[in-house]
Amino acid sequence: MITILKPAQTPRQSAPDIWMIGRVDQFAVLAAHLAQNNRLARWDSFWRHDGTGVICPAPRKVAPALTDIPGRHLIPDLLGKAARTLNLPAHNLYSDIPLSLLAASHLPRARILHGQGNYSLPAMRRAKKHGMITISDVTGQLAPIRQNQLADEYNAHGRTYREISSFLARRRVAEAHFADAVFAPSDTLIDGLLTCGIAPRKIFHIPFIAPLCQTLLETARPERCDTLIRLLYVGNISIAKGIPFLLDAWQSLHAAFHGRVSLTLIGPAQPCAKGMLQNLPSGCRWRGAVPRAEVAKQFLDTDIFVFPSLSEGSSLATMEAMAAGCAVVTTYDAGSPVIHQISGLIVPPRDPGAITDAVSALIQTPTMRQNIAQAARSQIRHALETGYGNRVELAYEQLLSRHG
Incomplete structure (x- = not known):
């Protein structure tokens, strides 16, 4: 049974207990909400800034309070930019793997590891050994589903559909299977997760909203x-x-x-x-x-x-x-x-x-x-009005209750 949250409920507040791993632009809204509620212990991400300083990439700007949260990494950003500039194959490898290794090298005091993208599997393994609940936040279809949806269309145009990196694509699938829970923003993505063999009980339907x-x-x-x-x-x-x-x-x-x-x-x-x-x-x-x-x-x-x-x-x-x-x-x-x-x-x-x-x-x-x-x-x-952050916190509380 897939978990659908009721927005009328009000989550409780707590001490910092959430460890996030994920991109700045996709996770910034949630990070701001958790920091405001004193729940964000660490956020491993690419470099993030408050609009000041020498290095200010536009996609990495966040609320000033979030620049004080530990876990912002410049090296993956620089490596990824260099790989794109040099037009290297599988350029995402040069940013995503360093971020995942940097994230796994730290183990904050937290009860929940909430990972997004393909950065979290090494950290998830460490976190689970230390009794943390692990969440895989899946924002796009997993590789097997994309292959089914796109391969024939690319062939019809004389092209072959390929993932940017088959290694990172496999890691995203592995994270979803390994995690204690999987967050999905839409019905179509839930259908894809079920097709990939993700247990319905693990799936939480949590729609998000575009920042604009x-x-x-x-x-x-x-x-x-x-x-x-x-x-x-x-x-x-x-x-x-x-x-x-x-x-x-x-x-x-x-x-x-x-x-x-x-x-x-x-x-x-x-x-x-x-x-x-x-x-x-x-x-x-x-x-x-x-x-x-x-x-x-x-x-x-x-x-x-x-x-x-x-x-x-x-x-x-x-x-x-x-x-x-x-x-x-x-x-x-x-x-x-x-x-x-x-x-x-x-x-x-x-x-x-x-x-x-x-x-x-x-x-x-x-x-x-x-x-x-x-x-x-x-x-x-x-x-x-109901709030994306509130919906996520409700899921946290259900997971904490479920896992004792």
Whole structure:
């Protein structure tokens, strides 16, 4: 039985008892919550800073209080950047393995080790020997599931799907099997975990929220004088994100609605998709990677957000679009919090016709489009009010009770 937490419950506060291992950008929200509640004993992560100092990589900025928490490591950051600059194969190895070794070299006084990514297995083994509860926080599909979801599609485009590092991919699977509990943010990811043989009793369904959502909820959508319906995609431009199907659907939409619609693509192009961008259909433009502030403006000025991904854990971009008041069209495999026909429309993956039909319905029925957009914004607002950190703490308490 998979554990679904009730947000009405209130977790108790305690002395510092949580050891976290994971990326800065994905774990910063939880770390801030735990530090505020005096529960964060240590957080092994890449370098993190408060906006001051000589070394200030933008993705590593956190709340000032978190710079005092032990466990921030600069060496993995520098090695990873060097590997990417030199275009070394399996470049993640040069950052992820050093971080996992540095994390395992320390054993803080804690009751729970909460690991995310593929950094935690050596530390988990030490922690379990010392009586700690171990958690694997799985934010994306494990390698066997991604292989099933993507291999045929890559083959259809004359390419072979490969993991960046098969070693790190195997480690993520091993962490999920070894841990006492596995946290998953979406139903689609839970399905993947069950397929990989993770015991249902170990799985906790804990949705998270994209950090940009709060800002988008607090910002009013601009008033527009034109009648143009704006479509938007935000994310990597790649086969895995369903871009070929979106472009196929766009040709049908553009032919049906002519100058009444536009499509903007935002995000870096992966090698597998660069050829698709050379001759984009009329009415579609690609802007590349843009600053987060500009992405927020685009969300707020968009009517329909389309995200036909073939494999995700839980799409942050979809949450941000919902918070901005967009009507969302996405797939079940995107792992979004969309409730079909209430806060968005869910279409089958690899189906440009279904994308066309869903977007056409939203264009032709303004009332439905507005109702879905309002429901999406309300859903994200409620999720923020209940709090991601509170949901995680509830799971901690259940695990502590379960393990005595």
